Amino acid sequence: MRFWLARLFGTVANQMLMVALAWQMYDVTGSAWDLGLVGLFQFAPQLAMTLPAGHVVDRLHRGSIFAACMVAQSLAAMLLWFAISGQFATRELILGVSVIFGVARAFQLPAQQAITPLLVPQFLLVRAIALSTSSVQAAVICGPALGGVLYTFGPEVVYASGAVLLLLAFVLTLFVRYTHVPTHVANTLRSIFAGVSFVWAHKALLGAMSLDLFAVLLGGATALLPIYARDILQVGPVGLGLLRAAPAVGALLMSLALTRWPLQRKVGLRMLSCVAVFGVCMVVFGLSTNFVVSLAALAISGAADNVGVVIRLTLMQLETPDEMRGRVAAVNTIFIGASNQLGEFESGATAALFGPVGSVVLGGVGTLLVAVGWIWLFPALSKRDRMVRSS
Template sequence: MTRAVSSPSARRFRLRAGTFQRFWCARALASIAFQMLTVAMGWQVYALTHDVFVLGLMGLSQFLPMFLLTLVVGHVADRYNRKRIALACLLLEAALALVFLLSSLGGWLTVPMIFVLAVLLGATRAFEAPCLTALLPSVVRREKLARATTLASSAKQASQILGPALGGLLYARGASLVYFISVLAFVCAAVLIQSLRVRSVPVKPLPVTLAAVFSGVAFIWSEPDMLGALSLDLLAVLFGGATALLPIFASDVLRTGPLGLGVLRSAPAVGALLGSLWMSWFPLRKRAGAAMFAGVIAFGAATIVFALSHRFVLSLGALTLLGAADVISVVVRMTLVQLRTPDEMLGRVSAINSLFVGTSNQLGEFESGLTAGWWGARTAVLAGGVATIAVALLWMRIFPELARVPPLEKQRADAAELQKA
């Protein structure tokens, strides 16, 4: 059995057209399709039920498969060919989008059916995300991973700008059009992944033991900086995320339609894309850990502004600032994972990282829906912003070494020296 690894030949790959750019486009297309599906599913569920709690369950339905499959996914990503797994996931996601399309055209798409498809979509993405992340070292050299990670993050942010806005615009013309475009995007992403030329070498299959399965958890636990960065990002977005409640803000607070919802969903990604591009040209030259804490605090402050806003423009600005602040922790966290994890364990560690991201997003949506049902949407988002700032201040005391993590430029230079040695 073979899989893609960072062999000496593979490390000669550079950030160039034909390899990295196709990888970048594949990730962007897959994320665009997923974002469009998320907008369509959320709007349809809320339109059918007008129930805040049911809307929050949409996030839970995508989180549970990821939570249950995390350890299995990481082991599979390190044991089998990552490129083939990612390709299979993209084709399966295209098939799920096609089911959405056909059921919508036939008029038999119901709320229970949407939840079933959301669970299947979450399970598929549980395999896709860590495989694509672990594939990156086979596309670029190890010492270029810091910049490549930043650019790969910009692909996600670009998709989060286009996806929700495009989803809202197309949904205004009919949900079926959203699902049709999603099918095409997933298929194009699959074609791009299939066309990638990544070096593969024979590897010895990993034994299926509890120690092997849980080795990714043990590795993260042994790295305090990585553990602190992952847990901080998780709790910040878990408490501060207001994404699941945007249909309520768009409909009841700001009085906009599906297009306004799409614009609001895109605003955090606009800020994150601008932040990613800025960091790719002007990397953090002071302590990356301290910048991460500052970004999380700014994230919480922007969340509070959004909760208190009554104006669409101010809400849009707050969400944009929120996204720009969030990208700092994303880049620092992903760089730590990529540079400090051995390639033979990268699949398992990436799977756990994906679980942390999924927990903060999907479980955060459930938490937001639950608290909004108790206190109301505005109070829930306000409390989440305050909690985010409190967590950042607490984590500065629990993980003091994280605040002293060196600049990303120095970390990737150290990684290059280790590879030469």
């Protein structure tokens, strides 16, 4: 329960800070390209550090690593808070802080993913993952909405609140107890890249991870939400918070449904179908000029995406031995980072070329094509019937 609360507080804080960071960057520069750079400056260090981080997670106490990441992000939030007060919150500082968040998340995500199987018995793992994603999605709902409301009182209020929540997450994590059995693999490149080799050898897992990567990379529109909120839908920072929260509302409802009714059969086809639904929703969102329609499209996209998240995480935990979980989770983190942070850069770059509407619509169409293509490229995934493979 303590770790559940720590993840909840940490995710709420992170979502609040991302809303403030994006809105402040757009206020400072008014540039879609710079909005994309915020994502790129988080992704680049995360990409460089994640595989070594997975190796560290398998050797050291995972709870301590997670706690250290909470402290690092809290200090970054405090720096932004002081920058606003001292009137030196420049474009360059925002990009520099984005790097700090990227490095911290490189260690945070593998650590938190590798802890979960140690806290619950295997027969409860599917429900535990669904419940865990529901708490994260609840935080993703509250975080952006709270961040948008607090931003009306000034960005420094958001940064201060985020710093406090991250410190609370740090304290809670210090009281998480589990049996830590470190792996004693050598510090070699082969060991660091062992997670990559493992995922490559398990085609259903590779297909699930890469499907999520390309779907969100092409179809995600998070980086462009400030443009939609201010220029297209004209709903201001509060509306921006609601737009960012809408996918999480759908994901939360789907998580609760999956907790009550776990996926049993045809999990591969269900995942591919939900990716196709996600692509359709992004086309609708891209073309919409109605705030309610836009919120509905984002909510449905979040519900569809959450099915893939639960399937991917469950397959990863069930098929990976504990001594490899940190390194395999690190590979998954790279896929997540590429789909989210690099996707934000892709959105900003294509929006600079084709406009925000063209960027989102083209991305949604691309996601549909990926869903169809993965049926042929990864038959092990499309034919996967149950979470646990038959003997």
